[in-house]
Amino acid sequence: TKIRKPKTAKPIPGPEPWPLIGSLHLLGKYETPFEGFTALSKIYGDIFSITMGSTPCVVVNNFDLIKEVLITKGGDFGGRPDFMRFHKLFGGDRNNSLALCDWSVLQKTRRSIARTYCSPRFTSLQYATVNTVGANELDAFMTEMQKLPLNTPVDIKPVVLAACANMFLQYMCSTSFPYDDQQFKKVVRDFDEIFWEINQGYAVDFLPWLLPMYSKHMSKLSQWAADIREFILARIVQDHVNTLDYHAPPRDFTDALLIHLRDDPNMEWNHIIFELEDFIGGHSAIGNLVMMILASVVKYPEVAKKIQEEVDEVTRGQRYVNLFDKAAMPYTEAVLWETLRKGSSPIVPHVASTDTEIEGYPIKRGTMIFLNNYELNLSPQYWDEPEKFKPERFLSPAGNVVKPAHFIPFSTGKRTCIGQRLVQCFSFIIVSTLLQNYNITPGSEIKIKPGCVAVPPDCFKVILIPRNLKSN
Numbered sequence: 001t002k003i004r005k006p007k008t009a010k011p012i013p014g015p016e017p018w019p020l021i022g023s024l025h026l027l028g029k030y031e032t033p034f035e036g037f038t039a040l041s042k043i044y045g046d047i048f049s050i051t052m053g054s055t056p057c058v059v060v061n062n063f064d065l066i067k068e069v070l071i072t073k074g075g076d077f078g079g080r081p082d083f084m085r086f087h088k089l090f091g092g093d094r095n096n097s098l099a100l101c102d103w104s105v106l107q108k109t110r111r112s113i114a115r116t117y118c119s120p121r122f123t124s125l126q127y128a129t130v131n132t133v134g135a136n137e138l139d140a141f142m143t144e145m146q147k148l149p150l151n152t153p154v155d156i157k158p159v160v161l162a163a164c165a166n167m168f169l170q171y172m173c174s175t176s177f178p179y180d181d182q183q184f185k186k187v188v189r190d191f192d193e194i195f196w197e198i199n200q201g202y203a204v205d206f207l208p209w210l211l212p213m214y215s216k217h218m219s220k221l222s223q224w225a226a227d228i229r230e231f232i233l234a235r236i237v238q239d240h241v242n243t244l245d246y247h248a249p250p251r252d253f254t255d256a257l258l259i260h261l262r263d264d265p266n267m268e269w270n271h272i273i274f275e276l277e278d279f280i281g282g283h284s285a286i287g288n289l290v291m292m293i294l295a296s297v298v299k300y301p302e303v304a305k306k307i308q309e310e311v312d313e314v315t316r317g318q319r320y321v322n323l324f325d326k327a328a329m330p331y332t333e334a335v336l337w338e339t340l341r342k343g344s345s346p347i348v349p350h351v352a353s354t355d356t357e358i359e360g361y362p363i364k365r366g367t368m369i370f371l372n373n374y375e376l377n378l379s380p381q382y383w384d385e386p387e388k389f390k391p392e393r394f395l396s397p398a399g400n401v402v403k404p405a406h407f408i409p410f411s412t413g414k415r416t417c418i419g420q421r422l423v424q425c426f427s428f429i430i431v432s433t434l435l436q437n438y439n440i441t442p443g444s445e446i447k448i449k450p451g452c453v454a455v456p457p458d459c460f461k462v463i464l465i466p467r468n469l470k471s472n
């Protein structure tokens with residue numbers, strides 16, 4: 001066997017840690033820790049070490065280093081952090097979650113099943129199913145939207161989230177729920193609370209001795225997750241078990257998981273519920289992204305106008321958009337990319353699963369790696385006028401969507417986001433349909449946190465003004 005020998009034993013530069021808190025105090029003054037990482041990279045360089053609490057961490061700040069961690073040495077950096085919050089969300093063990101577990105053979109199998117269903121290719125049968133599901137739900141969604149009062153501030157997030165949840169449930173579980181089903185409404189809210197939580201950084205992640213102060217918070221997380229799993233079991237999976245035909249092709253993701261349970265001795269009943277919790281939960285990410293897109297759309301009316309021009313041209317005001325219209329609506333797609341760039345959601349930290357190296361620097365097993373995509377998304381080194389919201393930057397002179405290689409909002413490599421195609425599909429049809437039918441203006445102050453694609457569960461309101469049909 002080949003013994004890895006680091007090219008150099010020089011230590012990685014970085015701030016000297018304080019006892020107990022390490023260098024956490026250096027990040028406190030920034031709105032997002034990633035802003036702090038960028039500032040520290042100006043002092044210590046594109047790769048630096050930082051101790052968070054007592055956890056040794058390394059931050060990598062340029063595209064070449066990020067590629068080295070995620071792709072070239074992806075196998076060495078397949079682990080995830082051991083945050084207490086992650087355990088609380090998945091029945092006490094984060095390895096129950098596909099997104100938060102360490103890399104393993106079980107994870108590899110689960111990932112490959114999930115990819116078949118949750119990452120549909122443009123020409124696949126699944127893509128056609130996603131399209132049908134989206135079209136069905138758009139009808140229900142717009143019926144619900146029409147119940148909201150016009151020309152006055154309204155909170156549309158719960159309706160948007162319910163639509164996303166139903167799209168996911170139809171696609172992954174062949175079921176959906178009425179928008180006024182109280183249990184469904186509660187579960188959609190619970191998922192959203194969790195999504196907001198998981199997007200926050202907490203000192204307690206690195207300072208376990210703070211846990212007693214967070215005990216109420218942690219039990220809230222466990223409770224939301226437990227309520228969700230109860231709902232999934234009682235109102236979704238039970239029916240599937242009763243109607244599953246093991247000799248027929250799987251109807252959906254849930255069937256595929258149940259068949260896998262029968263065939264793989266490593267798979268346990270719990271894994272199915274946890275995996276559905278993980279994946280159905282993806283709908284909150286999309287609902288929040290839709291709200292982020294709307295935040296920009298209402299701030300920049302010229303952006304809304306251009307989306308409306310595209311949607312009107314494609315549909316001639318006669319129908320809703322569908323996924324096969326996407327190719328003819330590059331500006332609308334560019335708005336999604338620009339929102340993801342500016343929102344700059346952090347990449348979940350990776351952890352070295354073995355002693356290894358980055359750029360010749362030795363890295364010890366267990367070191368946590370932060371990939372500073374905040375820097376990739378917002379630095380003048382990579383973008384022209386990075387502070388401006390300019391969807392055009394993603395369009396070629398011929399009007400096609402182009403994304404620079406260093407733009408990786410869904411990360412890259414073996415742990416890249418599995419839901420990215422569903423994100424593109426469902427956010428596209430929801431935003432287009434809303435703007436096809438309404439002019440939308442702010443209904444309350446809109447505050448967006450940097451380095452975050454989540455908006456709080458109770459977020460900003462908007463004013464819906466029905467569009468003059470003649471302009472359609």
Ligand code: HEM
Nearest residue numbers: 099282285289345347348409410411415416417418419423
């Ligand atoms: C705005 C929407 C979303 C963004 C910006 C996003 C971004 C990301 C990022 C940056 C990662 C980390 C990859 C890494 O660690 O290298 C990730 C992982 C993941 N995402 Fe997403 N995601 C979104 C929506 C979704 C949705 C809708 C689903 C489910 C259908 C999903 C499923 C996953 C899973 C399962 C992983 C973990 C993969 C693994 O660890 O092996 N994501 N996502």
